[in-house]
Every structure is written in structure tokens, then in C-alpha cells.
Amino acid sequence: MASDVDLAPLVGRADHLATLRSALLDGVGPGQTAAVFVTGESGVGKTRLLREAGDRFRAGGALVLTGTCLDIGDSSPLHPLLQALRRFDAELTASHARTSSAVRGLLQMFAAETAGPDGAGALLERVSRGLHLVAQGRPLVLVLDDLQWVDRSTRQLLLYLLAGLGDLQLSVLAAVRAESLQGAHPLRRVLTELRRLRSVRVVDLAPLDRAGTEQLSAAVLGGPLGAEAAESLWQRSGGNPFVVEELARDLREGRDGLSETLREVFLARVDALPQAAHAVVHAVAAGVEPVAHWLLAEVTRLPEGELIEAVRAAVAHRLLVGDDDGYRLRHRLVAEVLAHELLPAERSALHRRYAEALTMAPAELHQARLAHHWRLAGEPARALPAAVAAAQEAERLHGYAEAHRHWSVALQLAGPPAAGVAPADGGLTPDRAELLRHAAEAAHHCGEHARALSLLEELADAEDAPPACALHIRRARYLAAAGRSAPAEAEYRRALAAADCTSRERATAAAHLAELLLHLGRYADAGERAREALELAAEVEGSVSEVVLASMALGFSEAYLEDPDAGLAVMREALDTAERAGRPEDVACAYLHLAELLTGPLNILEEGVVVARRGAERVAELGLGRTYETRLLAIATNGLFRVGQWAEAEKVVAAALRHRPSGADAVELLLARCRLWVGYGDIEAADRDLEAVATVLAGGGARHVIPLLTLRAGLAMWQGRHDLARQAVQRGLTEVRSDDVGILAALVWHGLRAEAEAHAARASVDTTAVRRLREVAERVARKSEHAARPVRDVVGGFLALCEAEVSRLDGSDPQLWARSVTEWDRRHHPYPAAYSRLRQAEALLARRTRTATAGKLLREAYQVAQGLGAEPLSTEIRTLATRARVTLEERGASAEGRSVAGAELSGDELAMLTAREREVLAAVAEGLTNKEIGQRLFISERTIGVHVSHIFDKLQVRTRVQASAIFLRNRPE
Known part of the structure; x- marks a missing residue:
């Protein structure tokens, strides 16, 4: 059942439809993704544009799934996708049995999904695999309306799919109400980052111009308006298509003049409805759209025939539209007007009827919706168990942001401790302290660290609060996650001093404190606390996790304090302990940290790669392939890249990516593969991986931004785009705060190299950027003085490159490049060593001295570059050799x-x-x-x-x- 609004022509949007087709269908090949986000004010025609585009995409052979985000704060995770799948399943006929089976299998997966060791990332991969089966090779277009209300889980899924991690030919078309994206709205930051990507477009849908307004009004009226009426309609509508249609229809129906406000237009139209239709419109306005027909019948209590006639009247008056899944108001403006027309008692009565109807139909029960209606009906005792059930349902689907919201609602419903609400049905609802515990943990998991700490403070004041020691440990964990290391350290120390602290809790607190001190760079303190944790754990049976964690901190501490053998011995003993106990997470943790120790501070790359690959095989046997195995393979890939075994690194990263990882694991692997593409000179593949990483990082993950920008700068330089390289580096220095001197040193080198390359190409050099980069290099040098020797060594190599690059701006110094060659040869890193040899040879040839030495350097560099497959570096070496008449092979x-x-x-x-x-x-x-x-x-x-x-x-x-x-x-x- 459709409103006659569908009969009005789509005016002034032909160019937009062509843009959508070009961006989302014609320009998207197999395995590629694209997205268009349509923004604009209410009533500007976003929903109509999406509907028209979706119809055209279907006619073009695409599979189109359409969903709408709910406008209430307690929607369930992935609601719009579930809605779209149910709609699509209802449309399928018997001739589409295979597709229907795939759709229902995906819906059953949602119903059966439970938290597992791989967490939310595995859910995203399973959803992606299910969509792949549903699509059956066709282009898939996901159309989402009202994205400003999108739940966090759906937002994460969109980023996962758009990053190309789902192996789908996928396009996303979504509408966002512009006025909703104000302040700190999470979608605002995501859209800001996505705008940077070529595969994503943000289309701002403007109101119609004067000509379009007159064309639309003439189509509604059946003829042109007079000059005075046209001027008045233009002034009052501002070109908003929805308002234009409403005012033009009033004129067509013989109203004398235009209404003073649009609100009066709607109210007059509601007043003109038959009594039954009047009740229907208000009932839909109070419901959560779409309102199913059976539910509307229960709420209005109208006989079937009378209800259908009432709905027809509401549709005829352009207040209601109907789809297969239920009824909606034509526009949210209608709901905003009608919301003020009901008395509080009337609104409560409607919400009560909704709640009672939902309760009587368990097959249709939606706990979040039920809690919403009981709460607005003024029945907190009935709303509370539904809110708790909604929170548990969200956690089952790893939707911690939604779970946090539901637990918060449950706390509001429970009221203050003295006025706690008992369940109306006598059910077992958690007490307030239990609600606080759940709410705090959910807030912690979804990144709302301040809220988690606030809830924890309230829990501490509760009558049945946990013991002080347990509270200190939890508070320290939340503070550390929030990046507040100093207060986190204080809390761990308070836990250790608490009188009620058990031996296990002391071991846990000491082990976590050791890890925290390690991250703070206080290696001696970390080692001391780790020894204490190990002593405490020895007194507690079954404290393997504490032993592994403390041993990791102790091993790193010893290695950083100039005793690598002792550090390795501790880590290997921890691995043996974990293997004997057989707990998969402990075994995986031990392998992970041992591999990080070898490939990181100790710089024993070959052995580190062996340990990482052996550990990957072991954790795969233990069922942790998608998380810990991919992390270990990422460590192995980076180690192989650094030692120059690029072909082998390519195999390893390809094997890891078959797990379809998500989040930080996916980012690590994509960055590792991108390093290979940049080295090989495969610009298209490198650019694709950088786009994927940037897409995933639009949802967070600042610690990966600097490596991303460093790679983007390196790729831009091989393309001769020094301006883009400069922009990437400056963005990294301006927008991202990091204390990691290693990645900062690499970024600064790329920045100085970009300026040197610009100078060599006789392009303009940004002297301000050079000065700033040199200041950052000096700051990195000072900070690295307090780091461990292996860290100082790596930073020293990059700083040597930085100093040599600066010399290229006024006459390259061969001695500085010789020093860089020595630095990187000593660390057995062939690529930067080959690059330094090229620059040393270039400097010698420029000074017309020691040409024989220059020739030897070029041949050595060329041999390494060819062995690696580093085509851009090989090309630059060949170019210089040709210019200098140097043969790159043995003479004669x-x-x-x-x-x-x-x-x-x-x-x-x-x-x-x-x-x-x-x-x-x-x-x-x-x-x-x-x-x-x-x-x-x-x-x-x-x-x-x-x-x-x-x-x-x-x-x-x-x-x-x-x-x-x-x-x-x-x-x-």
C-alpha cells in the first residue's frame, strides 16, 4: 500500500541518479567496494532518492538489500541488516530456493550466534560469508536509510565490508540526516575519514532551485501556479521537496491561501481524518517503525475491516505509507508534529498497549522494543527485565555499545538503591550492584572508559559492593585502557596493599602492574614487580595466566637491561609452563610475546620469524587461528620483510589473510602486505591496501595511523608526487600523538626524503616543513637516549638516514651516506642499506670523485634490489648508472x-x-x-x-x- 507521494515525479535528481549508478555499479568490479553517503536536511528527498536508485539497481541485475536504522536508542545490534534480510526473504518465490536457503541460513546464524574466542571479528567474517552466499556472484548493493541512528555493530560491519575484507562486490548507499551529525556524533568522524577515500563519496543533497520547485508544484497541481502563489510557495518551502508537495496539494484541494506553518498543515490534515484513521496515525507515531499490521490491530483494537479502511484513509491523506513489513509515517516531521498533540495519559496508554501486545506474542518478541514501550508507559518494573534481556542479547552478538546502552537503561529503571524496582512478574532480575558490574564492563569493552569508571565509582558506594581489592584491580584495568597510566599504577598498588586482597588477586595485580610498567618504559621497576608476581603466583594453584604475563614482563625487562639470554630464558620457561597447563590463550600469549621480544628489542629477526611461524601453527591447532595465529603471522611477515625475504613474506601474509581477519589484526596484515607492494612497485595493489586500512581505521585505531601515512608517503615518492608525500607526513605529525620513537623516526625520514626528492626534481622545497622535521628528529634522538640499546640502534639507523637526506638539500654528503650504509648493514636490513648505497654513489658522482667506488656501490645496491624484486629502487639505480656510464654487471x-x-x-x-x-x-x-x-x-x-x-x-x-x-x-x- 503506497501513498500518492510515489506518483509525484522525482524532480531535479537526474544527475544524482547517474552519479549513484556510476559510483556504485559501473565503477565497481569483482571483489571491489564503493559507497555513497547522501546527506541533507529533513524532507529534502533522501529516502525517495534511495528508493528510486534501488529500483534502478535491481533492474540492472544487482541484488539490493534495503534496511532502515531505528530512531530509538535501544535498537538491537545489526538491526538494519536483519530487517533487510527479512524483507528480501519475504519477496523471494519458490524459484529462488537456493537464495532463500542462504538468506535463512544467515538469519539462523544471527539467532544462534554466541560469544567465542574470536569475538566480534569472527561475527563480521561470518556475516560477510553469508552475504557472499546470498549474492551468488551478483553485485550486492546495501541500501540503508536514516544512518544517523546506526548501531555501532552495523557501523563496524560497514567498515569491514568497505575495506574489501569480505571478498564481495559490494556497494553501500546510505542516507544521513545532516542536522543529526552535530557535535561528537560518532558517525561524523567516520564520514570525515571516509571522505578521504576514492571509493567513497559523500553527496550533499541540496533543496530544489526555483525552477525545480515550480516544476514539482506544477506536477502536483496539474498546471503552473500563478506568479503570486509561486512566489509564496518558494519563500515558504525553501525548495524542500517534501514541503513543496504538501503546500502544493493544499492549493490543489482548494485551501484559501497557504498555511502559516507546516505544522498547521499537518494538524489540519489529521483533523480531517475519520476518527478511526485519526487513532491509527497517532498509534503509528507512538510506535517503533515499521509497525506491523497485527501489532497495529492490537494497539488500536479496531476490527479488521475498519482498520484497513482507516489505514487507507491515512494513506490517502498523505500521512502514512505501507510496506510489506509494516506502516510508517510519511516523514519524521509528521511524528514531530503529532508528538505534541497527545496528552501524557494518552501517550502512556498507547505505549502500554504496545507492550502488552508484544508480551502476548512471544514469537515476535523484541526485548529492546518491549523495554522501550514499558518504560514510556510508566512501568519501570516491567521494563527492567526486558532491558536486561536486551543487554544480554546485544552481548551475545558482541554489540557492546548497544549492551552498554541497555544496561544503562536498566539502571535508570531500577532507580536509586533505596527505591529499587522489583520485577513485576517475580522474575530473577539482577540487583543494582550486578547491573552496575555489567554496565561498567560493557562500557569498558566498547571504549566508553570514562563511563566505565563512573559506574565503577557508583558500584564502590553500593551496599553490596565487591571487596576493595577487586574494585582496585578493575579500576586499574579501566584506567590503563583509557591511557591514564599513572592513576592505573596507583590503583594496582592500592590493590596490593588492600587488607582483603587474596593471594590470587595479589598475583593478578602484580602481573598486570609489571606489564603496565613495561609499557611505560620503566624496565627495572617492571622486572622487580614481575618477580613479585611470580613469587605470589607460585603460592596459588592454577595461576598459569599470571605466570605467563609476569614472565613476559620479566623477559622484556631483562632483555632491555642488557641481558638478552636471561630474558629469553624467562620467556621460554613461560612458554613451557603454558604448554604444560594446556590453556590455549596462555600458550598463544607466550608465543606472541616471545616472537615480539626476538623481532623487536633483541632484533634477532631470523629466530623471531621461526618462533612466530611455529607459534602460528601451534595456536591454530588450539583453535585460535583467526586471532593469535594471524597476529603471529603478521610478526613473521614484518620480520621477513626486514631481512629481505620478500617472496617468503608474501606467502606468509597471503596465508594469514585467508582467515579473513578484522580490526587491528586485519590492519597489521594489510600494512605488512602493503610494505611489500610499495617495495615491489605495485602501485595499484599498494594503493588498494592503503584504502582498505584507511577504511578500517575510520572506526578508530590511531596507533596504526603513522605507519599508514608513512607507507602513503613512500608510495607517493615512487610516483613522483612529492606534494602528496609531504601532506601525508605533515598529517602524521599534526593529527596523531605517539610516543613510539621507532615509527616516528621512520615518518620523519620519509618527510625529509620527500623534501630532498623535491629538491632533486627542481620542485619547491618547504623550508618550514624541513625545519619542523629536523626539530622532531632532534626530539626523537633525545627520547631514544632513555630507551633500550636495541631500540636506540634502530632509531639511530633512521636518524642517520635523516641527517643524510638533509645534506641532499645543499650538496649530498657521501660520508653521511656511508655512515647510513654501515648502520643498516650492521643490522642486516638489506633494503635501507641498498638505498643508502645508491645515495652514497650519487653523492660521489656529483662531486666527480672516487667514481670506481661509486660504480661498486651501484652494483652492490642493484644486486640487492634485484634479489628483493624492488623494481622502483632498481629503476632508480639503473637510471643513475646509465647517466654515469656505469655498468651494473661485472666488467668485461x-x-x-x-x-x-x-x-x-x-x-x-x-x-x-x-x-x-x-x-x-x-x-x-x-x-x-x-x-x-x-x-x-x-x-x-x-x-x-x-x-x-x-x-x-x-x-x-x-x-x-x-x-x-x-x-x-x-x-x-
Whole structure:
């Protein structure tokens, strides 16, 4: 049943429809994502535009799922997606049995979802996999209206899918009421970040202009307005299509002049309704839309025939619209007007009827909606158990933000301690202290740390509050999560001093305090507290978690205090302890920290990679593949990249990404893979990963922003876009606060390198940026003096690069570049060492001195770059060598001679190829195309092209046939 508003033409939006099709269908290929967010004032036509676009997308062969976010604060997690799936399922016919089965399977998954070791991230992946089955290869368009009311879980799902982690050809079209995005609205920050991405567009839907207003009004009236009436309508409507239609219809119906206000228009229309229709409109206004037909019948208590006639009258008067899932007011402006027309007693009576009807229909029961109606009916005792049930339902779906809201509502319903509300049905509802505990924990999980601490303070004052020691430990945990390290430390110390602290609680407090001190860089204090925790844990049976945590802190402490062997011994003993106890999380934690110790402060990269990969296999056996295994593989990937085993790193990250990780795990892996793409020179793949990371980070995760911006700067420099590189670095220094001297040093190097590259290209140099970068470099140097020796060593390498880059601005100093070569060679990091050799050679050639040394440096750098597959670096080395007339191979050997000599020495013409290049060549010899090879090896077609170019260059061939012949001649029997 539809209102005659649907018969009015869509005026002035043809360009917008074309834009939506281009952005969301035509420009989105398999496995790609895109989004358009339509913003605008109420009544400007966002919903109508979404409906029209959705119809056109369906006609174009896309699968369109349409949902609406609820306008009440206690909606359930992922409500709009569930609504869209139910709508779609209702539309399917018997000929769509496979699709219907996929839809119902996804709905059943929601109903059965329970918290597991992989948490909310696993839920996102399962939803994505279910949508993939529903889509069956078709483009999927998710249309969401009223996104300003979106729940946090749906927001996270959108970011996950838009980042390309769901492996769907997905487009999102959403409408947002502009006036709702004020102040600290969470969606405002997300949209601000998403605007930066090329795959995302934000379309601001403006009111109609004068011509459009007259065209729409003429269509409603059946003819043009007179000049005076047209002027009045234009002035009063401001081009808002909804208001234009309403006022034009009043004129068509013979009203004398225009109403003084739109409110009067609506009230006059309501007053003109039959009595039954009047009741229907007010009932829908009090409900949570959409209001199902059966529910409206229960609330209005009208006979079926009379109810249908009343609904028809409300639709005819343009106050109500109907869909398969229920009735809605034509626009929220109608609800705002009608809200003031009911007496308080009338509103309470309507909400009571809704609650009673929902209670009598358990199959349709929605706890959040039930709590909403009982609360507004003035029945807190009945609302309380429903609010508790809604909170528990939200936690089951990992919707901690929604759970926090429901627990908060439950606390309001319970009232102050002296006036606590007993459940009306005699059910078992948690007491106020229990409600406070749940609310505080939910607030902590969803990042509302201040609220969690406030609730904890109230819990401490409750009559049946937990013991003081338990409160101190929980408060310390919340403070640490909020970044308030000093008060968190004080709370842990109070817990240890509390008289009621048990031995287990003391061990827990001491272990967590040791970890906190470690993060604060107080390694001696961390070690001392870790020893205390281990002594306490030894007295408590089953305290494996405390032992592992304390051992991690002690191991790091000892390693930072110049005793690596002692630190490693403690960590390995902790791993043995965890393995003997068999608790999966403890085993995983031990492997994770041991790998971090080796690849981080100790810089024992090869062994760290081995431990990370061994640990990944072990935790996969323990059922923690999607979380801890991916974290360990991310550590392994970064270690392999740093030691120059790029082809192997590519394999590892591809294996990890098959788990479809989300959140921080996904970001770590995407950044690791992007480092490879930037090094290889695969600009398209690198850019795609950076877009994905930026999409995920739109929902939070500031600690990854600097690595993201550093990679963006590096990619921009290989493209010759020094301006973009400069912007990325300056954004990192301005918008993100970080105490990590290592990542700051890398960012500063990229900034100074960008200015040096601009100078070399005879572009403008930003002297202000150079001065600021040098100041930051000095600050990093001062801060690193207090860090451990391994950290100082890595920072020292970057600072050497920084100093050498600065010299390029007024005559590159070969001595500074020689120092950088030494620094990175000593750490066995081949890529920055090769880059430094290139710059040292460049400086020597510029001074026309020691050209033989310069030639040797270029050959050494080229050999490393070719072995890595670092095409941009190889290209720059070749360019400089050509300009300086330096041969990059051994003097006196032709290309053919080199090939033969190499074969004679090694017995293998393929000896110069990396492991990944051998895999690619083997596939080439099978006759596979680049696309087919990419599918086999789980890497992009463009990257395969880069590998093939490297193979041709190294084998000195020009065709795939020649390369295949060499492979077949040298392959093992």
C-alpha cells in the first residue's frame, strides 16, 4: 500500500541518479567496494532518492538489500541488516530456493550466534560469508536509510565490508540526516575519514532551485501556479521537496491561501481524518517503525475491516505509507508534529498497549522494543527485565555499545538503591550492584572508559559492593585502557596493599602492574614487580595466566637491561609452563610475546620469524587461528620483510589473510602486505591496501595511523608526487600523538626524503616543513637516549638516514651516506642499506670523485634490489648508472657471457631468481596467464606482471617462450 507521494515525479535528481549508478555499479568490479553517503536536511528527498536508485539497481541485475536504522536508542545490534534480510526473504518465490536457503541460513546464524574466542571479528567474517552466499556472484548493493541512528555493530560491519575484507562486490548507499551529525556524533568522524577515500563519496543533497520547485508544484497541481502563489510557495518551502508537495496539494484541494506553518498543515490534515484513521496515525507515531499490521490491530483494537479502511484513509491523506513489513509515517516531521498533540495519559496508554501486545506474542518478541514501550508507559518494573534481556542479547552478538546502552537503561529503571524496582512478574532480575558490574564492563569493552569508571565509582558506594581489592584491580584495568597510566599504577598498588586482597588477586595485580610498567618504559621497576608476581603466583594453584604475563614482563625487562639470554630464558620457561597447563590463550600469549621480544628489542629477526611461524601453527591447532595465529603471522611477515625475504613474506601474509581477519589484526596484515607492494612497485595493489586500512581505521585505531601515512608517503615518492608525500607526513605529525620513537623516526625520514626528492626534481622545497622535521628528529634522538640499546640502534639507523637526506638539500654528503650504509648493514636490513648505497654513489658522482667506488656501490645496491624484486629502487639505480656510464654487471662480460658464466658456476641458470620468481616462472612454463597465476598464488595480476618483468630482466629474455625454455632446461628431474 503506497501513498500518492510515489506518483509525484522525482524532480531535479537526474544527475544524482547517474552519479549513484556510476559510483556504485559501473565503477565497481569483482571483489571491489564503493559507497555513497547522501546527506541533507529533513524532507529534502533522501529516502525517495534511495528508493528510486534501488529500483534502478535491481533492474540492472544487482541484488539490493534495503534496511532502515531505528530512531530509538535501544535498537538491537545489526538491526538494519536483519530487517533487510527479512524483507528480501519475504519477496523471494519458490524459484529462488537456493537464495532463500542462504538468506535463512544467515538469519539462523544471527539467532544462534554466541560469544567465542574470536569475538566480534569472527561475527563480521561470518556475516560477510553469508552475504557472499546470498549474492551468488551478483553485485550486492546495501541500501540503508536514516544512518544517523546506526548501531555501532552495523557501523563496524560497514567498515569491514568497505575495506574489501569480505571478498564481495559490494556497494553501500546510505542516507544521513545532516542536522543529526552535530557535535561528537560518532558517525561524523567516520564520514570525515571516509571522505578521504576514492571509493567513497559523500553527496550533499541540496533543496530544489526555483525552477525545480515550480516544476514539482506544477506536477502536483496539474498546471503552473500563478506568479503570486509561486512566489509564496518558494519563500515558504525553501525548495524542500517534501514541503513543496504538501503546500502544493493544499492549493490543489482548494485551501484559501497557504498555511502559516507546516505544522498547521499537518494538524489540519489529521483533523480531517475519520476518527478511526485519526487513532491509527497517532498509534503509528507512538510506535517503533515499521509497525506491523497485527501489532497495529492490537494497539488500536479496531476490527479488521475498519482498520484497513482507516489505514487507507491515512494513506490517502498523505500521512502514512505501507510496506510489506509494516506502516510508517510519511516523514519524521509528521511524528514531530503529532508528538505534541497527545496528552501524557494518552501517550502512556498507547505505549502500554504496545507492550502488552508484544508480551502476548512471544514469537515476535523484541526485548529492546518491549523495554522501550514499558518504560514510556510508566512501568519501570516491567521494563527492567526486558532491558536486561536486551543487554544480554546485544552481548551475545558482541554489540557492546548497544549492551552498554541497555544496561544503562536498566539502571535508570531500577532507580536509586533505596527505591529499587522489583520485577513485576517475580522474575530473577539482577540487583543494582550486578547491573552496575555489567554496565561498567560493557562500557569498558566498547571504549566508553570514562563511563566505565563512573559506574565503577557508583558500584564502590553500593551496599553490596565487591571487596576493595577487586574494585582496585578493575579500576586499574579501566584506567590503563583509557591511557591514564599513572592513576592505573596507583590503583594496582592500592590493590596490593588492600587488607582483603587474596593471594590470587595479589598475583593478578602484580602481573598486570609489571606489564603496565613495561609499557611505560620503566624496565627495572617492571622486572622487580614481575618477580613479585611470580613469587605470589607460585603460592596459588592454577595461576598459569599470571605466570605467563609476569614472565613476559620479566623477559622484556631483562632483555632491555642488557641481558638478552636471561630474558629469553624467562620467556621460554613461560612458554613451557603454558604448554604444560594446556590453556590455549596462555600458550598463544607466550608465543606472541616471545616472537615480539626476538623481532623487536633483541632484533634477532631470523629466530623471531621461526618462533612466530611455529607459534602460528601451534595456536591454530588450539583453535585460535583467526586471532593469535594471524597476529603471529603478521610478526613473521614484518620480520621477513626486514631481512629481505620478500617472496617468503608474501606467502606468509597471503596465508594469514585467508582467515579473513578484522580490526587491528586485519590492519597489521594489510600494512605488512602493503610494505611489500610499495617495495615491489605495485602501485595499484599498494594503493588498494592503503584504502582498505584507511577504511578500517575510520572506526578508530590511531596507533596504526603513522605507519599508514608513512607507507602513503613512500608510495607517493615512487610516483613522483612529492606534494602528496609531504601532506601525508605533515598529517602524521599534526593529527596523531605517539610516543613510539621507532615509527616516528621512520615518518620523519620519509618527510625529509620527500623534501630532498623535491629538491632533486627542481620542485619547491618547504623550508618550514624541513625545519619542523629536523626539530622532531632532534626530539626523537633525545627520547631514544632513555630507551633500550636495541631500540636506540634502530632509531639511530633512521636518524642517520635523516641527517643524510638533509645534506641532499645543499650538496649530498657521501660520508653521511656511508655512515647510513654501515648502520643498516650492521643490522642486516638489506633494503635501507641498498638505498643508502645508491645515495652514497650519487653523492660521489656529483662531486666527480672516487667514481670506481661509486660504480661498486651501484652494483652492490642493484644486486640487492634485484634479489628483493624492488623494481622502483632498481629503476632508480639503473637510471643513475646509465647517466654515469656505469655498468651494473661485472666488467668485461656480455649479457650472454654472464648468463653462461653464471650457469657454469652455479650449475643452474635460475640461481639468480628468488623463490617467488621461480614459482611464477614454473606457472609461466605451464602456459598460465598472469591472471591464472595470480589466482593460484593468491596475489594480484599486476604483481605477477612485476615478477615476470623481473624474471625477463634477470634471465636476459624477451618472451615467455624463452623464459619457459630456460626453466624446463634447469628444472630438477
